[in-house]
Amino acid sequence: MSKEKIYEIDLHGLRHKEAIEVTNNKLQELSSYGSFSLTIITGNSSKLQSLVINEILLNSEFNYYIPSWNLGQIIVEYMEL
Numbered sequence: 001m002s003k004e005k006i007y008e009i010d011l012h013g014l015r016h017k018e019a020i021e022v023t024n025n026k027l028q029e030l031s032s033y034g035s036f037s038l039t040i041i042t043g044n045s046s047k048l049q050s051l052v053i054n055e056i057l058l059n060s061e062f063n064y065y066i067p068s069w070n071l072g073q074i075i076v077e078y079m080e081l
Contacts, residue, residue: 005033010041016051024056031061031078040074049074 009026011019023040030036042049049066052074057064064076 005030005035006037006039008039008041011048011052012041012043016048019048020051020055023052027056027060027062027076027078031080034080036078038076038078040076041072042074043072 007026007030009022011022014022019042026038030038040052042052053064057074057076062076062078064074066074
């Protein structure tokens with residue numbers, strides 16, 4: 001059984017700068033505890049999704065993908081070995 005914990009944040013209604021800050025803070029907090037999975041809900045905002053990917057995830061230690069069953073979210077996974 002995996003010790004990975006699953007979390008979710010919803011960025012609806014936040015301005016882009018605030019959404020980036022909230023996401024970055026949550027990722028740093030969760031990674032300090034160990035392995036996790038985080039669902040980031042961006043909704044229909046392709047601009048917000050691009051910002052999260054390009055400003056936070058692209059050059060980070062986190063793995064991420066946009067699930068085909070819900071294009072309005074990004075799933076981030078981090079596995080501490």
